[in-house]
Amino acid sequence: xxxxxxxxxxxxxxxxxxxxxxxxxxxxxxxxxxxxxxxxxxxxxxxxxxxxxxxxxxxxxxxxxxxxxxxxxxxxxxxxxxxxxxxxxxxxxxxxxxxxxxxxxxxxxxxxxxxxxxxxxxxxxxxxxxxxxxxxxxxxxxxxxxxxxxxxxxxxxxxxxxxxxxxxxxxxxxxxxxxxxxxxxxxxxxxxxxxxxxxxxxxxxxxxxxxxxxxxxxxxxxxxxxxxxxxxxxxxxxxxxxxxxxxxxxxxxxxxxxxxxxxxxxxxxxxxxxxxxxxxxxxxxxxxxxxxxxxxxxxxxxxxxxxxxxxxxxxxxxxxxxxxxxxxxxxxxxxxxxxxxxxxxxxxxxxxxxxxxxxxxxxxxxxxxxxxxxxxxxxxxxxxxxxxxxxxxxxxxxxxxxxxxxxxxxxxxxxxxxxxxxxxxxxxxxxxxxxxxxxxxxxxxxxxxxxxxxxxxxxxxxxxxxxxxxxxxxxxxxxxxxxxxxxxxxxxxxxxxxx
Amino acid sequence: xxxxxxxxxxxxxxxxxxxxxxxxxxxxxxxxxxxxxxxxxxxxxxxxxxxxxxxxxxxxxxxxxxxxxxxxxxxxxxxxxxxxxxxxxxxxxxxxxxxxxxxxxxxxxxxxxxxxxxxxxxxxxxxxxxxxxxxxxxxxxxxxxxxxxxxxxxxxxxxxxxxxxxxxxxxxxxxxxxxxxxxxxxxxxxxxxxxxxxxxxxxxxxxxxxxxxxxxxxxxxxxxxxxxxxxxxxxxxxxxxxxxxxxxxxxxxxxxxxxxxxxxxxxxxxxxxxxxxxxxxxxxxxxxxxxxxxxxxxxxxxxxxxxxxxxxxxxxxxxxxxxxxxxxxxxxxxxxxxxxxxxxxxxxxxxxxxxxxxxxxxxxxxxxxxxxxxxxxxxxxxxxxxxxxxxxxxxxxxxxxxxxxxxxxxxxxxxxxxxxxxxxxxxxxxxxxxxxxxxxxxxxxxxxxxxxxxxxxxxxxxxxxxxxxxxxxxxxxxxxxxxxxxxxxxxxxxxxxxx
Numbered sequence: 001x002x003x004x005x006x007x008x009x010x011x012x013x014x015x016x017x018x019x020x021x022x023x024x025x026x027x028x029x030x031x032x033x034x035x036x037x038x039x040x041x042x043x044x045x046x047x048x049x050x051x052x053x054x055x056x057x058x059x060x061x062x063x064x065x066x067x068x069x070x071x072x073x074x075x076x077x078x079x080x081x082x083x084x085x086x087x088x089x090x091x092x093x094x095x096x097x098x099x100x101x102x103x104x105x106x107x108x109x110x111x112x113x114x115x116x117x118x119x120x121x122x123x124x125x126x127x128x129x130x131x132x133x134x135x136x137x138x139x140x141x142x143x144x145x146x147x148x149x150x151x152x153x154x155x156x157x158x159x160x161x162x163x164x165x166x167x168x169x170x171x172x173x174x175x176x177x178x179x180x181x182x183x184x185x186x187x188x189x190x191x192x193x194x195x196x197x198x199x200x201x202x203x204x205x206x207x208x209x210x211x212x213x214x215x216x217x218x219x220x221x222x223x224x225x226x227x228x229x230x231x232x233x234x235x236x237x238x239x240x241x242x243x244x245x246x247x248x249x250x251x252x253x254x255x256x257x258x259x260x261x262x263x264x265x266x267x268x269x270x271x272x273x274x275x276x277x278x279x280x281x282x283x284x285x286x287x288x289x290x291x292x293x294x295x296x297x298x299x300x301x302x303x304x305x306x307x308x309x310x311x312x313x314x315x316x317x318x319x320x321x322x323x324x325x326x327x328x329x330x331x332x333x334x335x336x337x338x339x340x341x342x343x344x345x346x347x348x349x350x351x352x353x354x355x356x357x358x359x360x361x362x363x364x365x366x367x368x369x370x371x372x373x374x375x376x377x378x379x380x381x382x383x384x385x386x387x388x389x390x391x392x393x394x395x396x397x398x399x400x401x402x403x404x405x406x407x408x409x410x411x412x413x414x415x416x417x418x419x420x421x422x423x424x425x426x427x428x429x430x431x432x433x434x435x436x437x438x439x440x441x442x443x444x445x446x447x448x449x450x451x452x453x454x455x456x457x458x459x460x461x462x463x464x465x466x467x468x469x470x471x472x473x474x475x476x477x478x479x480x481x482x483x484x485x486x487x488x489x490x491x492x493x494x495x496x497x498x499x
Numbered sequence: 500x501x502x503x504x505x506x507x508x509x510x511x512x513x514x515x516x517x518x519x520x521x522x523x524x525x526x527x528x529x530x531x532x533x534x535x536x537x538x539x540x541x542x543x544x545x546x547x548x549x550x551x552x553x554x555x556x557x558x559x560x561x562x563x564x565x566x567x568x569x570x571x572x573x574x575x576x577x578x579x580x581x582x583x584x585x586x587x588x589x590x591x592x593x594x595x596x597x598x599x600x601x602x603x604x605x606x607x608x609x610x611x612x613x614x615x616x617x618x619x620x621x622x623x624x625x626x627x628x629x630x631x632x633x634x635x636x637x638x639x640x641x642x643x644x645x646x647x648x649x650x651x652x653x654x655x656x657x658x659x660x661x662x663x664x665x666x667x668x669x670x671x672x673x674x675x676x677x678x679x680x681x682x683x684x685x686x687x688x689x690x691x692x693x694x695x696x697x698x699x700x701x702x703x704x705x706x707x708x709x710x711x712x713x714x715x716x717x718x719x720x721x722x723x724x725x726x727x728x729x730x731x732x733x734x735x736x737x738x739x740x741x742x743x744x745x746x747x748x749x750x751x752x753x754x755x756x757x758x759x760x761x762x763x764x765x766x767x768x769x770x771x772x773x774x775x776x777x778x779x780x781x782x783x784x785x786x787x788x789x790x791x792x793x794x795x796x797x798x799x800x801x802x803x804x805x806x807x808x809x810x811x812x813x814x815x816x817x818x819x820x821x822x823x824x825x826x827x828x829x830x831x832x833x834x835x836x837x838x839x840x841x842x843x844x845x846x847x848x849x850x851x852x853x854x855x856x857x858x859x860x861x862x863x864x865x866x867x868x869x870x871x872x873x874x875x876x877x878x879x880x881x882x883x884x885x886x887x888x889x890x891x892x893x894x895x896x897x898x899x900x901x902x903x904x905x906x907x908x909x910x911x912x913x914x915x916x917x918x919x920x921x922x923x924x925x926x927x928x929x930x931x932x933x934x935x936x937x938x939x940x941x942x943x944x945x946x947x948x949x950x951x952x953x954x955x956x957x958x959x960x961x962x963x964x965x966x967x968x969x970x971x972x973x974x975x976x977x978x979x980x981x982x983x984x985x986x987x988x989x990x991x992x993x994x995x996x997x998x
Binding site: 004084085088170171172189305321343344345347348349351352355375376378379382383384386387389407408411412415416418419422425426428429430432433435438439458486489492493495496 | 583584587601636668670671842843844846848849850851854866869872874875877881883885886888907908910911913914915917918921925926927928929931932934937938952985988989992993995
């Protein structure tokens with residue numbers, strides 16, 4: 001069992017998990033410090049716009065800076081050994097404390113947000129969900145729009161890093177399958193964490209810049225181009241406009257967004273591998289193939305249906321279908337149109353798509369493609385076993401055998417997902433939300449997509465009309481969804497806190 | 500591998516599964532023969548009512564009789580060895596052919612039913628679903644009402660028998676867990692199939708009679724008492740009245756129905772054990788405990804909510820809540836009121852309850868309690884494993900260890916369930932059904948509950964307004980749900996038909 005590096009006499013009767021709270025808080029304070037410094041950027045934007053809201057960000061930055069320095073100084077102590085337990089505690093605490101810090105400017109803002117709405121907006125940003133409790137975005141000061149985009153951008157790189165370095169160690173998130181698949185039986189050890197991180201950041205920054213330049217070249221304002229590039233690559237989905245991408249009315253912009261949302265939805269480790277080792281293995285990856293082929297098929301199916309039922313030219317229908325399908329399936333959550341009024345089939349399609357998500361090791365949320373592949377393989381094997389009960393067949397993922405513990409973790413994810421989903425639907429219903437809002441609100445928060453369906457929270461609506469309870473609840477659900485559920489849920493079990 | 504008892508030269512190059520079609524059809528013809536004879540009963544009822552529709556049943560009976568005798572004579576051949584493959588083929592074919600036979604009177608009826616509606620009604624009967632494509636039940640000849648009730652009653656005992664004798668052999672349905680649990684480590688072999696069947700039938704008949712007598716004593720007409728007793732014990736849910744149990748306006752009748760629906764939702768093998776061995780182990784069974792406690796808690800929660808939001812006296816609220824909760828959770832599908840207008844919380848509760856179902860080895864459909872218990876135990880174990888990766892803990896169900904293959908079959912059921920659910924939602928949406936109808940129609944067919952939610956198919960509505968495609972589709976889905984999905988699905992895989 002795990003041991004602290006220096007148990008120390010005063011820790012004698014304190015459970016290990018409680019002891020580890022302090023170092024986890026200590027590290028979180030460093031992240032809060034970084035966030036406080038980044039708040040200077042929106043302050044500068046408003047200052048250059050000569051908007052008085054620059055002071056909101058200046059004040060937020062200063063106060064968070066002071067508190068986190070205080071935390072760093074007072075909580076300093078030797079780091080414990082890095083056990084799974086510490087990993088769960090640290091990951092959850094990092095996201096939780098960051099979301100509180102990120103909410104400060106919204107809370108101090110003149111936008112009339114309740115604490116619940118401010119926290120919801122911040123959490124929706126950091127989890128790259130993209131559900132917004134703000135209406136009238138087009139009248140909102142640029143500082144807040146930039147802050148929302150920055151939160152998603154930071155949250156995006158954050159979840160890739162956690163998915164790459166931490167989740168495999170915690171045995172969740174499925175990157176084990178993925179890595180063995182992509183490394184393709186080569187026995188070379190993966191390069192060190194530092195060089196990996198450097199490559200990862202370079203790719204993320206480069207892709208965002210490329211996206212911003214293309215957006216600007218296609219006619220977006222520079223500010224819109226930067227903000228939307230940040231929320232595209234992170235598959236976040238915050239837009240600067242109430243009409244989201246419907247504001248731009250340019251199919252070339254929609255197709256550019258489709259491309260970069262897909263870039264954000266693929267496993268970043270494959271880009272890193274390409275950069276470091278010069279091997280382009282993207283199309284050899286089963287998860288990527290399945291994802292791309294599914295997206296194309298679903299877009300075409302929806303486009304054909306749109307063409308035939310709504311009398312739209314096929315290419316226009318395909319643009320609309322592809323953009324909104326990719327937006328939902330990558331868990332971005334932009335909308336180019338109110339697809340909820342497209343008719344029953346679209347309604348059903350977008351409901352199902354909201355569950356799916358992108359690839360493991362990407363910025364997307366949702367159940368993710370590799371879990372579906374594994375479930376489908378298990379189903380295939382089950383058929384064979386029912387006919388030939390004594391046959392022994394391993395589960396396969398492409399050329400790779402799936403280990404039992406990876407399979408188990410996929411199963412448990414599904415169990416936890418649907419359990420949490422049911423509880424959230426009931427809680428939202430109890431709070432008085434109508435059926436479709438409760439059903440799709442719970443869903444879209446858990447999968448980090450953003451918009452739901454129905455009158456209130458559909459693609460043409462927002463989360464502002466929801467009550468305080470609903471916003472607090474959905475904030476927690478977004479966090480659970482983002483961190484693969486178990487990471488957070490385990491903190492509420494007795495086994496975690498006992499020795 | 501399985502071998503035919505007498506392979507015979509002419510079978511040389513025919514795949515085994517195709518060879519087995521003939522004996523499976525042969526057995527199915529016997530069941531069709533039995534059904535044709537039972538059709539005489541509704542004919543006699545109409546004859547005594549001096550209704551011309553007696554001839555519908557007479558004609559149906561005669562034609563089915565002739566065809567099945569023809570089938571029996573022409574298909575006769577030595578039985579093959581009883582392999583799992585033959586088991587799947589036989590079970591599916593039995594239900595499928597029975598549903599076609601059962602549909603004949605509806606199809607020949609003057610009730611104006613399309614072939615799709617007639618087949619839907621028959622399948623809804625035999626699968627004990629209880630969704631109806633008939634409106635104006637109160638004006639329908641008694642023969643058809645009786646036939647509907649008889650189909651559910653036959654379907655009920657049929658699924659218990661299959662669940663007890665066949666599914667364990669096919670390694671689906673979870674009775675393995677159950678039996679070892681209930682037999683409580685005693686090493687005595689279970690008594691022979693014949694005596695078991697006799698006891699099972701005695702209990703089923705006795706319980707139905709008891710229910711009918713109590714219904715009649717509480718004021719139902721004799722005909723209503725008999726029909727509703729048959730559809731209560733089989734947790735079927737067909738009623739003779741458009742308003743279902745709302746017609747009776749007597750809370751004592753509602754409570755009697757609650758009792759007998761629960762009787763139908765518990766594992767019949769425990770009653771059999773009591774009858775044969777005199778041991779009353781009902782309350783020691785984990786599945787039963789969990790089921791009963793959950794039903795009580797949910798009823799009370801809903802009653803408290805009804806009392807507080809709709810200003811109803813608590814006891815009245817409890818009666819309504821308990822009746823409709825038990826009706827949905829046992830997958831019966833009666834309604835005493837249009838609970839869809841009770842408000843958002845009730846809507847959410849009934850949506851979630853529709854998934855749950857009763858115990859294994861009962862007449863209920865749905866996911867069933869034991870699968871939830873196993874999923875929940877797996878979740879508990881997963882938490883422990885995340886903290887202590889090297890700890891080895893078996894899954895437990897009460898005092899019994901759950902074997903890996905039972906756990907696997909539960910996992911596969913969930914995968915198949917949600918996959919089929921998603922496909923059905925999409926298909927119903929494509930056919931133009933609104934979101935709530937598509938969502939809950941697919942659900943209620945797959946879980947064999949009966950009513951869905953929404954304007955059309957909610958507890959106050961029926962399935963008559965649906966199109967032909969929807970009715971055919973939902974008929975198949977009811978069959979899949981009834982036979983634990985995999986039994987039917989496997990017939991559509993190549994592995995089943997290859998040698």
